[in-house]
Amino acid sequence: FRIEAAEVLLVRLPLKFRFETSFGVQTEKLVPLLVLHGDGVQGLAEGTMEAAPMYREETVAGALGLLREVFLPRVLGQTFANPEALEAALGSFRGNRMARAMVEMAAWDLWARTLGVPLGTLLGGHKTEVEVGVSLGIQANEAATVDTVRRHVEQGYRRIKLKIKPGWDVQPVEATRAAFPDIRLTVDANSAYTLADSGRLAALDAANLTYIEQPLAWDDLVDHSELQRRLKTPLCLDESVASAADARKGLALGAGRVINVKVARVGGHAEARRVHDVARAFGAPVWCGGMLESGVGRAHNIHLSTLPNFALPGDTSSASRYWETDVIHEALEAADGLMPVPQGPGIGVTLNREFIGRVSELYEEYRA
Numbered sequence: 060f061r062i063e064a065a066e067v068l069l070v071r072l073p074l075k076f077r078f079e080t081s082f083g084v085q086t087e088k089l090v091p092l093l094v095l096h097g098d099g100v101q102g103l104a105e106g107t108m109e110a111a112p113m114y115r116e117e118t119v120a121g122a123l124g125l126l127r128e129v130f131l132p133r134v135l136g137q138t139f140a141n142p143e144a145l146e147a148a149l150g151s152f153r154g155n156r157m158a159r160a161m162v163e164m165a166a167w168d169l170w171a172r173t174l175g176v177p178l179g180t181l182l183g184g185h186k187t188e189v190e191v192g193v194s195l196g197i198q199a200n201e202a203a204t205v206d207t208v209r210r211h212v213e214q215g216y217r218r219i220k221l222k223i224k225p226g227w228d229v230q231p232v233e234a235t236r237a238a239f240p241d242i243r244l245t246v247d248a249n250s251a252y253t254l255a256d257s258g259r260l261a262a263l264d265a266a267n268l269t270y271i272e273q274p275l276a277w278d279d280l281v282d283h284s285e286l287q288r289r290l291k292t293p294l295c296l297d298e299s300v301a302s303a304a305d306a307r308k309g310l311a312l313g314a315g316r317v318i319n320v321k322v323a324r325v326g327g328h329a330e331a332r333r334v335h336d337v338a339r340a341f342g343a344p345v346w347c348g349g350m351l352e353s354g355v356g357r358a359h360n361i362h363l364s365t366l367p368n369f370a371l372p373g374d375t376s377s378a379s380r381y382w383e384t385d386v387i388h389e390a391l392e393a394a395d396g397l398m399p400v401p402q403g404p405g406i407g408v409t410l411n412r413e414f415i416g417r418v419s420e421l422y423e424e425y426r427a
């Protein structure tokens with residue numbers, strides 16, 4: 060396929076809920092979108108980095124500059140045999156994997172649409188629906204926590220994840236477990252703890268959590284392996300896995316027993332599939348994480364989740380939880396904790412250009 064032109068758009072979407080994590084409070088999502096144009100076909104991708112470097116080091120501003128100055132000039136006017144060839148064209152650059160992933164993921168969508176097959180099928184997946192859970196932000200108190208958990212359990216979500224931070228961990232978890240003895244429950248600390256907190260984290264062993272997600276530093280594997288030795292509960296790595304090599308090292312060190320695969324965090328679908336394969340070789344399940352994506356990123360996540368070792372429910376819950384109006388026409392809605400895979404070629408969704416035109420804060424077009 061040949062990349063004839065590219066469009067970069069920037070949309071600000073107000074969140075329907077206040078999303079508090081250990082690194083801050085979010086009330087909106089700044090969404091950069093990339094459209095790659097091939098021979099009569101378009102490929103879509105979304106940047107999932109935050110506006111500020113609070114999750115990992117990447118930012119929206121950094122991604123927009125890199126696309127314009129470095130990445131798009133490398134691919135415009137070029138012909139690629141497949142998306143892996145395009146990945147290789149950007150492979151010598153350091154870091155900035157979420158920014159590179161925008162190009163790589165749009166290329167997968169373009170390629171799948173060119174071939175007329177769903178992206179999940181092209182990646183090697185077979186499912187027509189995927190199991191999903193929900194990620195719930197830090198609430199004002201225990202009663203509010205139990206209340207919001209109840210609403211989402213009633214909607215059928217297959218796993219509840221509570222955001223925690225030092226000072227807000229054992230209490231909400233114990234209250235939730237007492238109210239729902241049998242649900243699949245996890246917590247996510249987004250790197251808010253250190254090894255000095257291992258006693259506090261060990262207190263969570265009593266709550267029968269499926270895993271504790273990313274308790275320690277965003278770039279750490281070694282301390283996680285020490286913490287894992289002190290806990291019964293499996294650790295799940297999110298921030299600290301940026302590649303299949305990181306996944307191999309983390310699992311070999313015993314830094315965790317589960318991996319949260321975020322396709323953009325690891326640089327795109329090809330690397331996400333390699334993370335999936337490495338984890339399978341270690342006997343470790345993976346699941347598909349989320350970054351409060353718009354419909355474009357959400358559709359990519361669902362297609363990736365059709366691979367067999369996505370054995371635990373992902374974070375890709377119904378789009379209507381997040382947005383009044385999405386950037387795509389299709390509604391990505393889960394029922395009874397199952398998210399249908401959008402059908403049709405590629406990621407199976409189409410941009411709502413009318414809505415985007417009204418709210419877009421930036422529009423750039425590049426030609427070969």
Ligand code: OSB
Pocket residue numbers: 114194247249297348349350351352374375376
């Ligand atoms: O750590 O998984 C995370 C959102 C933004 C940044 C990091 C994370 C999250 C979530 C939300 O947990 C997942 C979602 O609902 O998309």
Ligand code: MG
Pocket residue numbers: 247249272273297298319348
């Ligand atoms: Mg996480």
